[in-house]
Amino acid sequence: MRHIISLLMENEAGALSRVAGLFSARGYNIESLTVAPTEDATLSRMTIVTRGSDEIIEQITKQLNKLVDTVRVVDLSDGGHIERELMLVKVRAEGILREEMKRMSDIFRGRIIDVTDKTYTIEMTGAGHKLDAFLGALDKSAILETVRTGASGIGRGDRILKS
Amino acid sequence: MELTGAEITVRCLAEENVEYVFGYPGGAVLNIYDEIYKQDKFKHVLVRHEQAAVHAADGYARATGRTGVALVTSGPGATNAVTGIATAYMDSIPMVVISGQVPTPAIGMDAFQEVDTVGITRPCVKHNFLVKDIRDLASTIKKAFYIASTGRPGPVLVDIPKDVTQFRAEFEYPRNISLRSYNPVTKGHSGQIKRAVQMLLSAKRPMIYAGGGVILSDAAKQLTELARLLGFPCTNTLMGLGGFPASDPLSVGMLGMHGTYEANMAVHHSDVLIAIGARFDDRVIGNPEHFYQEERQIIHIDIDPSSISKRVRVDVPIVGNVPEVLTEMIKLIKASKEKPDQAALKTWLTQIELWRSRDCLKYDRSSDIIKPQFVLEKLHEVTKGDAFVTSDVGQHQMWAAQFYKFDKPRRWINSGGLGTMGFGLPAAMGVQLAHPDAMVACVTGEGSIQMNIQELATCKQFNIPLKIILLNNRYLGMVRQWQEFFYGERYAESYMDTLPDFVKLAEAYGHAGRRIDNPAEVEDALKWAFSAEMKEKLVFLDFRTDQTENVYPMIPGGKGLSEMILV
Ligand SMILES: Cc1cc2nc3c(=O)[nH]c(=O)nc-3n(C[C@H](O)[C@H](O)[C@H](O)COP(=O)(O)OP(=O)(O)OC[C@H]3O[C@@H](n4cnc5c(N)ncnc54)[C@H](O)[C@@H]3O)c2cc1C
Ligand SMILES: Cc1ncc(C[n+]2csc(CCOP(=O)(O)OP(=O)(O)O)c2C)c(N)n1
Ligand SMILES: [Mg+2]
Numbered sequence: 064m065r066h067i068i069s070l071l072m073e074n075e076a077g078a079l080s081r082v083a084g085l086f087s088a089r090g091y092n093i094e095s096l097t098v099a100p101t102e103d104a105t106l107s108r109m110t111i112v113t114r115g116s117d118e119i120i121e122q123i124t125k126q127l128n129k130l131v132d133t134v135r136v137v138d139l140s141d142g143g144h145i146e147r148e149l150m151l152v153k154v155r156a157e158g159i160l161r162e163e164m165k166r167m168s169d170i171f172r173g174r175i176i177d178v179t180d181k182t183y184t185i186e187m188t189g190a191g192h193k194l195d196a197f198l199g200a201l202d203k204s205a206i207l208e209t210v211r212t213g214a215s216g217i218g219r220g221d222r223i224l225k226s
Numbered sequence: 227m228e229l230t231g232a233e234i235t236v237r238c239l240a241e242e243n244v245e246y247v248f249g250y251p252g253g254a255v256l257n258i259y260d261e262i263y264k265q266d267k268f269k270h271v272l273v274r275h276e277q278a279a280v281h282a283a284d285g286y287a288r289a290t291g292r293t294g295v296a297l298v299t300s301g302p303g304a305t306n307a308v309t310g311i312a313t314a315y316m317d318s319i320p321m322v323v324i325s326g327q328v329p330t331p332a333i334g335m336d337a338f339q340e341v342d343t344v345g346i347t348r349p350c351v352k353h354n355f356l357v358k359d360i361r362d363l364a365s366t367i368k369k370a371f372y373i374a375s376t377g378r379p380g381p382v383l384v385d386i387p388k389d390v391t392q393f394r395a396e397f398e399y400p401r402n403i404s405l406r407s408y409n410p411v412t413k414g415h416s417g418q419i420k421r422a423v424q425m426l427l428s429a430k431r432p433m434i435y436a437g438g439g440v441i442l443s444d445a446a447k448q449l450t451e452l453a454r455l456l457g458f459p460c461t462n463t464l465m466g467l468g469g470f471p472a473s474d475p476l477s478v479g480m481l482g483m484h485g486t487y488e489a490n491m492a493v494h495h496s497d498v499l500i501a502i503g504a505r506f507d508d509r510v511i512g513n514p515e516h517f518y519q520e521e522r523q524i525i526h527i528d529i530d531p532s533s534i535s536k537r538v539r540v541d542v543p544i545v546g547n548v549p550e551v552l553t554e555m556i557k558l559i560k561a562s563k564e565k566p567d568q569a570a571l572k573t574w575l576t577q578i579e580l581w582r583s584r585d586c587l588k589y590d591r592s593s594d595i596i597k598p599q600f601v602l603e604k605l606h607e608v609t610k611g612d613a614f615v616t617s618d619v620g621q622h623q624m625w626a627a628q629f630y631k632f633d634k635p636r637r638w639i640n641s642g643g644l645g646t647m648g649f650g651l652p653a654a655m656g657v658q659l660a661h662p663d664a665m666v667a668c669v670t671g672e673g674s675i676q677m678n679i680q681e682l683a684t685c686k687q688f689n690i691p692l693k694i695i696l697l698n699n700r701y702l703g704m705v706r707q708w709q710e711f712f713y714g715e716r717y718a719e720s721y722m723d724t725l726p727d728f729v730k731l732a733e734a735y736g737h738a739g740r741r742i743d744n745p746a747e748v749e750d751a752l753k754w755a756f757s758a759e760m761k762e763k764l765v766f767l768d769f770r771t772d773q774t775e776n777v778y779p780m781i782p783g784g785k786g787l788s789e790m791i792l793v
Contacts, residue, residue, distance in 0.1 A: 073407050076356065077344060088349050118535070125532035131353040131373055134407045226406060 065094070066120050067146055067216045069224055070109040070127055071134040074100055078107060078132050085130065091115065091123055095148075095213025106134065106226060110146075110216045112191075134226045143219035149186070150194045151176075152201075153208040156183040160205055171197045182207060190214075231360050231391035232257035235324065238367040240267035241399045244295050246286060246659055247271070248279040252299025253339060254326025257391035271659065271688055274680040276303050278652035280310020281678070284319050285653030288639045289614055289660045291444060293320040293375045300326045301339030304385075305346065309646060311381050312350035316643025317465060318442055320379035322370045323351075329389035330358055343385045352380030360393040368400045377410025378530040379442055410529060414546030414554065422500070422525045422542045423558045429498035430570035432458045435481065438465030438642070439503015439528060439548050446470065446635040448552035449502060455559060457571055459578055461489040463504050465642045468632035473611075478578060482510040483781045484624040487586035490779070490787040492578050500525040503548045506537045507643075514538055516786025527551050586779050586792055587628055596745050598622060598697045598771045601752075602629035605667060605695060608752040613665035614657045616640065618650035618674030621703035624777045626669040648677030654692045655685060665756055666692040672722050673702045682735035685764045693755045694766045696728060699773050707776045711791070732766035739766035 072078045079098055086093045094112040101108050113123060120138065127136045139146070152173075156164045157180075168175055168185045171193070177184035187197060191214055198206065218224065229237065235258050239247065248271045251259045262270050273279040276298045283294030294314075298307045304325045314321045328337040344356045353373050355366050363386070370382040426432060440449050440462075446469045453460045453476050460470045461481040470477055481489035493499060499522055504510070511517040514537050526533075526540040527548060534543045544551055589599045602625050605613070615630050616639040617623040623640055632638045639657060641649040654668040675696055685692065705720040732739035738760065742751045748769065755765040778793035 076358075077348075080345070081348060084348050118539075122532060122536060129530065129532050131405070131408050 066140045068111045069137045073132040074107040097213045139216045146214045146216040148214045149212045152185045155205040228394040229397040232261045236261040244268045248282040249297030254300035254388045276306035281652035282656035284314045285656030289657040296323045304343040313644045313646045314381040315350045320375040321381040323383045327385045327387040330387045354383040356385045360395040412547040414544040414551040418544045427564045431497040431574045433496035434460040436466045436502045437463040437504025440469035443548040445548040467638045468635040471633040472631035488581040491581045494787040505533045595772045616650045616654040618670040619645045619647045620671045622671045622697040647674040658690045658692045669695045672698045686736045728768040737764040741768040
């Protein structure tokens with residue numbers, strides 16, 4: 064099962080390597096990991112997307128909690144949550160492709176943020192499957208480069224993760 | 227007043243009432259050593275290899291319950307310490323390791339004797355710190371001691387760059403510390419404790435499985451009271467020996483790969499199993515699929531939530547500190563009108579006696595070659611069961627665990643989780659320094675002792691009169707045993723050829739020694755070693771034991787508790 068885990072950590076040097084090290088040392092799968100400081104500069108927030116059986120996910124949350132720098136751990140998949148990912152895609156935009164790419168970007172609510180006479184760079188946010196769908200809808204040979212941030216997640220409504 | 231980082235470091239150790247620092251100097255820690263030279267609050271023990279510094283601090287911690295302290299230099303000093311740190315980590319031993327680091331501007335420049343110590347040790351410490359700012363030094367050391375000794379204990383490393391030991395800052399040692407990200411639970415959930423007590427009181431074939439957590443939390447008293455109050459049989463893990471008196475009729479000895487027949491059968495056939503500070507290790511339960519029993523219910527008390535339901539699903543998890551949880555249980559049991567079904571319990575204990583009568587630890591007592599088991603029985607007799615016994619890793623370790631019957635906690639000191647050969651001698655140094663008047667025996671093998679043999683010099687320098695009980699089988703015996711059982715008797719590289727003359731070696735280091743070849747001389751040699759005459763001396767006894775003796779019972783890898791190989 065896919066799980067999306069949110070983590071508040073002390074914003075200390077090495078916090079990221081402790082988390083990454085934990086996943087590799089224990090052989091846990093890590094699909095994506097995003098990290099950045101929060102409005103409180105002493106805290107950083109991570110979102111980890113992982114896969115595993117219920118037993119493994121239970122161990123992952125316990126092991127994350129056990130890290131001395133960990134302030135809070137929440138498995139967002141346990142309740143209502145929203146996740147978003149940012150993707151930048153550079154596509155070929157010459158000849159007939161130029162119009163086509165603009166149209167596709169609009170349909171998927173992307174924004175063209177850089178233009179040359181040969182390329183467009185499209186910015187798009189959404190759940191991972193939406194970004195996948197966009198890429199799937201494009202002509203493979205037209206995609207020059209993609210970069211994705213991995214998911215960031217937050218609980219719905221008054222599910223709030225605070226220190 | 228402003229102090230240098232080196233002064234602050236030393237003052238912090240004094241504030242923590244540190245008695246011994248085990249260490250080895252080098253460039254990055256010279257400022258700290260200079261301050262150690264000037265003070266008399268704690269003693270420094272100069273080992274001969276950094277691994278031994280950490281093991282000695284570890285032995286000290288295990289024998290006292292206090293936090294052990296080791297000090298090493300950067301680069302090779304730190305890498306030499308890693309085996310010791312990992313050993314302490316696997317067995318949850320409270321320890322603070324201070325390592326020197328190259329000056330902050332040199333970090334990352336491939337400087338002389340630079341390694342990423344925090345990176346290298348990260349997976350084998352409870353936590354670690356790199357102190358980049360002198361103003362954080364005192365509070366970091368305070369945190370290190372706090373983290374090491376609370377919750378599930380473990381080693382904490384503090385890496386201090388050399389320039390930080392020179393800079394000055396105002397010194398104030400924090401009295402208290404609280405960390406928002408670290409709040410170990412101590413009291414167990416009262417609802418879960420009630421459920422557990424209900425389950426215990428209705429058990430027909432109950433079994434107590436007690437581990438190292440009982441020793442670490444000084445809960446032997448509560449455990450013993452619980453078992454006797456209920457009349458329930460108790461088995462201990464290798465790390466839990468001494469947590470329940472081995473001489474008590476309710477004790478069935480150790481369980482697991484080399485546990486007794488009665489302990490393994492009882493755990494296998496129990497209907498309610500209560501695990502107390504034990505972590506269902508693979509050397510204990512073997513294959514979890516073979517271990518699983520449909521009708522058995524499991525209660526698990528552990529301070530570390532990640533120990534619970536890691537390898538085995540449990541029915542009643544209780545996250546908490548063993549003595550507090552057991553005290554609560556005892557209170558509830560005493561207050562309850564219910565009593566366990568006495569008839570069922572009697573039948574169960576009779577069954578256990580039947581298993582016990584299988585006499586699974588028997589060996590050939592009429593042999594004219596020295597049997598290792600015999601040496602250990604005699605060691606128990608001569609020391610009246612009152613010695614601190616450290617061991618290395620191998621067959622001798624298992625025989626010591628099986629044959630030296632521990633009645634008290636913190637007497638049995640060995641590397642269970644990492645299984646580190648070379649642990650025994652330096653650990654015994656820490657134990658003997660902690661308990662100068664106690665009898666301390668290091669049970670070892672000729673393979674293991676050679677891994678830290680240089681510490682005989684440390685023992686000489688600091689007058690550490692421990693006794694080395696070498697069970698010399700001229701084999702890496704545990705390896706040889708596996709090769710005999712599972713590798714068609716192909717003894718690849720397990721023979722210890724060209725051994726030194728250990729007696730002469732001991733003498734060369736300034737100690738006394740004796741070689742023992744006949745069973746008839748065993749008792750005499752032990753009496754000599756522990757005599758008043760030798761009280762102040764380290765004695766090295768080289769027992770030439772049976773080369774082909776094996777450790778029984780044995781559960782082969784991947785099997786279950788009832789699938790033992792018996793003698
Ligand atoms: C050659 C060899 C053979 C071995 N054979 C065996 C064998 O036959 N049988 C055997 O038992 N072992 C054997 N071992 C040892 C084995 O590898 C493990 O080290 C050992 O079984 C673990 O013991 P434990 O479960 O008591 O846990 P420990 O490693 O002692 O862990 C302690 C547990 O208690 C918890 N704890 C700590 N403090 C507290 C507290 N205050 N309150 C509550 N809980 C706490 C911890 O979180 C942890 O889960 C062998 C080792 C070697 C090297
Ligand atoms: C540092 C280290 N290296 C290798 C091993 C693997 N090992 C486990 S037991 C053993 C043999 C130990 O031989 P010895 O000390 O003579 O003890 P014996 O088994 O003969 O009693 C070995 C090599 C280990 N546990 N530790
Ligand atoms: Mg040997």
